[in-house]
Amino acid sequence: MTGTGKRALGAIALAMGVSCQIWAFQAWAADPVKIGMITTLSGPGGYLGEEVRDGFQLAIDQEGGKLGGVPVTVEVADDGLKPGNAKDIAQRMLGSEHIKLMTGIIFSNVAGATVPDILDAGAFYISPNAAPSNFAGKDCHKNYFVVPWQNDSLHESAGEDANNLGYKKMFILAPNYQAGKDALAGFKRAYKGQVVGEVYTKLDQTDFAPELAQIRDAKPDAVFQFEPGGLGITFLKQYVQAGLMEKIPMVVSSPSMDARTLDAVGDAALGVQVSSFWNSDFDNPASKAFVAAYEAKFHRTPTYYAAQGYDTARLVASALRAVGGDLAKADAFRAALRQADFQSVRGAFKFGQNQHPIEDWYALKVVKGADGKPVLKTMGKIFEAHGDAYAAECKM
Amino acid sequence: MLLAEQILNGAQFGIMLFLLAAGLTLVFGIMGLINLAHGSLYMIGAFTAAWAGNATGSFAAALAIGMVVTAVVGMAIEAAVLRRLYARDHLDQVVATFGLILFFNEAATWLFGRQPLFAAVPPWLAGSVELLPGVPYPAYRLAIIAVGLLVALLLYLLVARTRLGMLIRAGSSDREMVRALGVDIRLIYTVVFGLGALLAGLAGVMAGPVFSVQVGMGEQVLILTFVVIIIGGIGSVRGAFVGALLVGMVDTLTRAFLPGLLKTLMSTSEADAIGGGASSMAVYVLMAAILLWRPRGLFPAHG
Numbered sequence: 300m301t302g303t304g305k306r307a308l309g310a311i312a313l314a315m316g317v318s319c320q321i322w323a324f325q326a327w328a329a330d331p332v333k334i335g336m337i338t339t340l341s342g343p344g345g346y347l348g349e350e351v352r353d354g355f356q357l358a359i360d361q362e363g364g365k366l367g368g369v370p371v372t373v374e375v376a377d378d379g380l381k382p383g384n385a386k387d388i389a390q391r392m393l394g395s396e397h398i399k400l401m402t403g404i405i406f407s408n409v410a411g412a413t414v415p416d417i418l419d420a421g422a423f424y425i426s427p428n429a430a431p432s433n434f435a436g437k438d439c440h441k442n443y444f445v446v447p448w449q450n451d452s453l454h455e456s457a458g459e460d461a462n463n464l465g466y467k468k469m470f471i472l473a474p475n476y477q478a479g480k481d482a483l484a485g486f487k488r489a490y491k492g493q494v495v496g497e498v499y500t501k502l503d504q505t506d507f508a509p510e511l512a513q514i515r516d517a518k519p520d521a522v523f524q525f526e527p528g529g530l531g532i533t534f535l536k537q538y539v540q541a542g543l544m545e546k547i548p549m550v551v552s553s554p555s556m557d558a559r560t561l562d563a564v565g566d567a568a569l570g571v572q573v574s575s576f577w578n579s580d581f582d583n584p585a586s587k588a589f590v591a592a593y594e595a596k597f598h599r600t601p602t603y604y605a606a607q608g609y610d611t612a613r614l615v616a617s618a619l620r621a622v623g624g625d626l627a628k629a630d631a632f633r634a635a636l637r638q639a640d641f642q643s644v645r646g647a648f649k650f651g652q653n654q655h656p657i658e659d660w661y662a663l664k665v666v667k668g669a670d671g672k673p674v675l676k677t678m679g680k681i682f683e684a685h686g687d688a689y690a691a692e693c694k695m
Numbered sequence: 696m697l698l699a700e701q702i703l704n705g706a707q708f709g710i711m712l713f714l715l716a717a718g719l720t721l722v723f724g725i726m727g728l729i730n731l732a733h734g735s736l737y738m739i740g741a742f743t744a745a746w747a748g749n750a751t752g753s754f755a756a757a758l759a760i761g762m763v764v765t766a767v768v769g770m771a772i773e774a775a776v777l778r779r780l781y782a783r784d785h786l787d788q789v790v791a792t793f794g795l796i797l798f799f800n801e802a803a804t805w806l807f808g809r810q811p812l813f814a815a816v817p818p819w820l821a822g823s824v825e826l827l828p829g830v831p832y833p834a835y836r837l838a839i840i841a842v843g844l845l846v847a848l849l850l851y852l853l854v855a856r857t858r859l860g861m862l863i864r865a866g867s868s869d870r871e872m873v874r875a876l877g878v879d880i881r882l883i884y885t886v887v888f889g890l891g892a893l894l895a896g897l898a899g900v901m902a903g904p905v906f907s908v909q910v911g912m913g914e915q916v917l918i919l920t921f922v923v924i925i926i927g928g929i930g931s932v933r934g935a936f937v938g939a940l941l942v943g944m945v946d947t948l949t950r951a952f953l954p955g956l957l958k959t960l961m962s963t964s965e966a967d968a969i970g971g972g973a974s975s976m977a978v979y980v981l982m983a984a985i986l987l988w989r990p991r992g993l994f995p996a997h998g
Contacts, residue, residue, distance in 0.1 A: 341809075342809075342910075343811075343910065343911060346809050346810060349809075475972070497967055498954070498971075499967055501971075505907070505915055505916065506704075506708050506906070508836070508947070509704055509947045509948075510951075512697055512700045529811050529907040530907075532907045532909075533905075540816060540833045540835060540836075541823070541833055542831055563810055563811045563812070563907075564813065
């Protein structure tokens with residue numbers, strides 16, 4: 300390289316260095332607030348992350364790139380459902396990118412590995428989905444908020460739904476891993492009848508014929524199953540093929556039956572009872588506006604994951620407005636988050652002392668819609684202002 | 696009554712595994728190729744059949760398209776990729792065919808999306824048959840058993856009674872000698888691989904209406920398929936058949952009855968946890984026991 304070339308390069312480097320300095324000085328005034336979204340976009344669970352991301356982005360688009368009047372940018376990263384990946388992404392976002400506000404994690408095991416790092420670094424984490432029990436109880440944290448629900452509440456509401464429907468004998472099954480065990484424990488906490496069969500299936504199971512034979516043999520009034528994603532689709536199809544759907548009704552919580560599962564299963568899902576905190580037919584202005592905007596943009600019915608992403612963004616918007624986008628005012632930002640001062644698509648809700656929701660739960664049912672396709676229809680209320688079982692253990 | 700139904704379930708699961716294992720063991724035993732992408736062929740069969748079934752509404756069309764596409768894709772990857780690997784180390788084959796898994800998973804995601812596809816049971820097989828009084832059994836699952844038994848018979852006749860079968864057997868013991876006799880061994884390999892792919896595709900087509908047609912479905916059954924051919928003896932179609940039935944039975948029956956038996960000894964929740972874990976391991980315990988007794992499997996193909 301010639302002398303001039305070197306000097307020219309040096310000048311460019313110097314100029315860039317100076318401009319970076321200037322840029323850094325201006326950053327706090329004009330730069331958008333950066334939000335880190337670590338979520339699952341690949342594999343069979345990939346659509347859950349897509350829905351959360353799309354719901355979150357929809358709220359930003361509606362404000363023209365802002366949340367609560369503050370310009371924001373979202374950096375989305377795929378964790379591939381691997382806790383190690385998520386941990387690396389969080390370190391990068393916290394370290395070199397100085398991101399102070401994160402969200403997006405879908406799976407509880409990923410959250411378990413990643414959230415403590417984020418909180419230890421003094422950043423905020425606002426969960427749009429995963430809500431493992433330990434973070435709701437003794438490991439609760441002032442910078443940790445959960446927007447949709449605590450994990451157990453999903454299955455407690457299904458247990459109460461079974462009570463209300465008058466089922467005296469239930470057969471329950473779930474995959475043999477932490478969330479599966481939590482699901483059955485949550486169901487049994489609320490269910491008052493007799494459990495005539497309790498089975499743990501394999502997490503990679505493709506054939507449920509042995510379990511179906513056991514169900515037929517046990518003659519329960521109804522079946523509760525927590526088989527998320529592809530597992531649930533397989534289970535439902537085989538349940539119908541075995542001729543059990545007409546004889547033994549099925550009660551599930553929302554992870555086993557969302558709008559996309561419904562698309563994949565079709566008429567096989569007709570008659571399934573579902574418990575949820577939100578449904579796309581809710582009759583409140585925030586929900587109606589959300590569903591209309593979502594359908595216009597993506598041409599599909601939003602799942603409850605999309606609603607969770609949307610509500611998360613709206614909560615963030617309310618708190619960003621309160622501090623004018625300045626996350627350095629951490630105490631004021633936290634206080635504003637606690638207020639949850641926005642119109643949630645689920646209607647009324649507030650945070651409990653462990654910063655998890657206190658909200659209503661609803662009974663839904665899969666019925667034939669106006670166009671002949673199966674849809675989820677809201678039938679009635681299961682719980683009023685329901686919190687979670689761990690809040691008392693949280694000392695904040 | 697419950698026992699009879701569970702034995703039927705075990706047989707049906709075993710037959711399903713046999714359709715996959717037969718192709719894998721032919722390719723492994725005769726061509727010496729470890730093909731991890733065999734599960735991808737199963738997935739291709741399931742996806743193309745589900746897609747064709749939804750587009751045409753005809754199960755026959757789904758069956759034909761699923762099998763033909765899988766066989767063609769199989770022969771194409773044999774000619775384009777796998778042919779270069781026969782002389783290579785097994786580790787190279789594992790790495791290359793693992794790459795194919797990633798490629799096919801991405802391709803399927805790109806073509807069909809991440810959502811599972813819906814495949815319908817043909818209307819004439821939708822009901823159930825009352826085999827024993829009070830035990831209705833889905834007709835479609837009985838059809839799977841019938842198809843599997845038919846394929847087993849045809850494969851046996853092909854390998855034991857035809858000229859192609861003779862060349863296949865000869866090629867597996869001494870490919871140089873077969874080539875010296877003026878036989879195009881390359882063509883035979885392509886045909887054998889196509890046949891293996893066809894069987895994987897058939898398994899995928901049959902599996903579609905029962906299981907979830909989704910990206911990555913092949914990897915879930917691949918490990919059990921390898922267990923089957925190791926138990927049966929690598930390269931033996933008869934071994935694959937016996938091994939598949941054994942694995943299907945052991946897996947189904949331990950899952951169905953072990954927790955119940957344990958409940959007579961301990962509390963319910965412990966029995967569920969231990970029974971669930973033990974039934975997951977049962978197949979591998981079976982494999983270990985058989986390998987201790989017969990280190991080369993039940994029906995070693997040659998030597």
